[in-house]
Amino acid sequence: MEFVYIIVSFTLLVVSYLFTTHFCWKISNLPPTIFPALPIIGHLYLLKPPIYRTFAKISAKHGPIVLLQFGSRRVLLVSSPSIAEECFTKNNDIVFANRPYMLLGKILGNNFTSLAWAPYGHHWRNLHRIASTEILSTHRLNEFHDIRANEGMLLVRKLVSTSSPVNMKTMFYEFTLNVMVRMISGKRYFGGDILDVKEEGERFRKILDEMFLLAGASNLGDYLPVLSWFGVKGLEKKLTLLQEKKEVFFQGLIEQLREKNLNEEKNKKKTMIEVLLSLQESEPEYYTDKMIRSFMMVVLAGGTDTSAGTMEWGMSLLLNHPHVLKKAQCEIDRVIGYNSMVEESDIAKLPYLRCIIDETLWLYPAGPLLIPHESSEDCVIAGYNIPRGTMLLVNQWAIHHDPQLWNEPERFHPERFEGLEGTRDGFKLMPFGSGRRSCPGEGLAIRMLGMTLGLIIHCFDWERMSEDAVDMTEGPELTMPKVAPLIAKCKPRVEMMNLLSDL
Numbered sequence: 001m002e003f004v005y006i007i008v009s010f011t012l013l014v015v016s017y018l019f020t021t022h023f024c025w026k027i028s029n030l031p032p033t034i035f036p037a038l039p040i041i042g043h044l045y046l047l048k049p050p051i052y053r054t055f056a057k058i059s060a061k062h063g064p065i066v067l068l069q070f071g072s073r074r075v076l077l078v079s080s081p082s083i084a085e086e087c088f089t090k091n092n093d094i095v096f097a098n099r100p101y102m103l104l105g106k107i108l109g110n111n112f113t114s115l116a117w118a119p120y121g122h123h124w125r126n127l128h129r130i131a132s133t134e135i136l137s138t139h140r141l142n143e144f145h146d147i148r149a150n151e152g153m154l155l156v157r158k159l160v161s162t163s164s165p166v167n168m169k170t171m172f173y174e175f176t177l178n179v180m181v182r183m184i185s186g187k188r189y190f191g192g193d194i195l196d197v198k199e200e201g202e203r204f205r206k207i208l209d210e211m212f213l214l215a216g217a218s219n220l221g222d223y224l225p226v227l228s229w230f231g232v233k234g235l236e237k238k239l240t241l242l243q244e245k246k247e248v249f250f251q252g253l254i255e256q257l258r259e260k261n262l263n264e265e266k267n268k269k270k271t272m273i274e275v276l277l278s279l280q281e282s283e284p285e286y287y288t289d290k291m292i293r294s295f296m297m298v299v300l301a302g303g304t305d306t307s308a309g310t311m312e313w314g315m316s317l318l319l320n321h322p323h324v325l326k327k328a329q330c331e332i333d334r335v336i337g338y339n340s341m342v343e344e345s346d347i348a349k350l351p352y353l354r355c356i357i358d359e360t361l362w363l364y365p366a367g368p369l370l371i372p373h374e375s376s377e378d379c380v381i382a383g384y385n386i387p388r389g390t391m392l393l394v395n396q397w398a399i400h401h402d403p404q405l406w407n408e409p410e411r412f413h414p415e416r417f418e419g420l421e422g423t424r425d426g427f428k429l430m431p432f433g434s435g436r437r438s439c440p441g442e443g444l445a446i447r448m449l450g451m452t453l454g455l456i457i458h459c460f461d462w463e464r465m466s467e468d469a470v471d472m473t474e475g476p477e478l479t480m481p482k483v484a485p486l487i488a489k490c491k492p493r494v495e496m497m498n499l500l501s502d503l
Contacts, residue, residue, distance in 0.1 A: 031067040031384040042069030049476040052368035056398035071223030079398035081427035088435030100374040107239040169485035172308040216478035250293040306366035313364040342454035355414035361431035368397035463489040
């Protein structure tokens with residue numbers, strides 16, 4: 001009898017909790033939610049990888065704006081371009097300019113002081129200004145043009161001398177790393193013969209691989225802080241050790257360049273670290289070595305895995321659609337000819353190539369969920385009250401695959417973007433985010449994507465390894481990589497042999 005009493009009491013307690021929660025939700029004019037939200041864990045029981053597809057199913061059933069409860073954290077899930085626009089424009093742009101306090105921001109974001117994780121305010125605005133005007137401005141990117149062009153030629157030369165098949169994943173990753181590290185520090189880690197540099201490069205690659213792996217790992221402690229009370233700190237220890245390795249590595253680069261600059265002329269072109277070191281001379285209290293290390297890590301992380309992954313997805317799509325590959329090749333032949341190679345300045349004259357890039361970013365965005373934002377005060381979105389401290393997740397993947405917004409959203413059809421200027425189609429296409437915290441590296445990414453894909457399409461003929469289509473299965477990690485690395489057959493084009501033989 002006593003056991004029955006306990007069961008009945010517990011059942012009544014749960015029912016009372018659910019009814020009270022539902023009633024309070026209604027009178028507060030909060031967005032629609034999902035019933036039930038369980039005690040303590042809320043809606044965490046709904047989450048299954050890949051998370052952006054799970055969220056898309058939730059939005060398809062419950063609407064384009066849904067307020068969920070992940071443990072102790074409120075989460076606003078948005079999958080509509082008009083609602084996303086409301087979040088990232090007008091007064092709400094500033095309201096949602098914050099980042100949520102999460103373990104990644106605490107450790108890898110240097111206690112929420114990095115460009116990626118700092119809260120909106122004077123410090124973040126200053127970091128963004130440095131990124132926009134000093135490091136990733138059009139003027140600075142033009143200064144680094146020769147580095148990117150040289151790496152492009154080295155990539156073509158490597159493909160000419162490499163026997164087919166080619167591991168495209170490795171090739172693109174090493175290419176983007178070489179470009180980024182040369183712009184950051186002047187070093188080139190992959191493809192050279194100097195043993196010390198190769199060893200340093202391998203150490204650096206391991207740091208990056210570990211960073212992308214851990215950054216994509218879920219941390220329940222961000223939503224259930226009680227877990228940290230019970231010693232669930234495995235991820236925190238790994239992130240702390242990784243951060244220590246990153247700090248040591250980048251401090252080594254800073255010291256090398258600081259010593260090198262003492263013995264060289266002042267008027268030479270500066271690397272990104274050298275630009276920040278020159279600013280350090282006038283404002284040492286702000287441009288500390290710690291700030292420079294953090295800043296360069298954000299630039300490097302944002303410009304390597306994402307660009308390499310987009311290149312791999314793009315070539316995978318082209319190999320599965322050889323008629324599109326041929327059409328792109330014909331456009332480049334017509335505009336560039338056979339006596340020169342594609343350069344960054346040619347991209348504007350190759351609209352179909354730009355369509356391919358936009359279509360790739362649309363089908364396989366490097367950030368299927370935009371980096372989380374958080375409301376700094378109460379606001380109103382789509383007529384609903386959104387409390388302060390609510391985490392905002394915009395499901396870019398769901399917007400891109402919405403049949404009410406796009407015709408045949410699962411089909412690879414670059415022509416859909418003909419006539420589009422840039423990489424945005426309102427808030428229906430925003431691969432680099434939107435609002436005040438949109439990616440400042442968009443210009444660099446488009447230059448690298450256009451030049452690299454243009455070069456290898458122009459100079460080589462490509463084929464799949466078999467009659468079977470390239471496996472397009474998506475991985476669960478943060479930047480949506482391919483599960484199976486792209487391996488492809490490659491041979492120099494007969495029309496380009498005269499030019500390629502001179503490399």
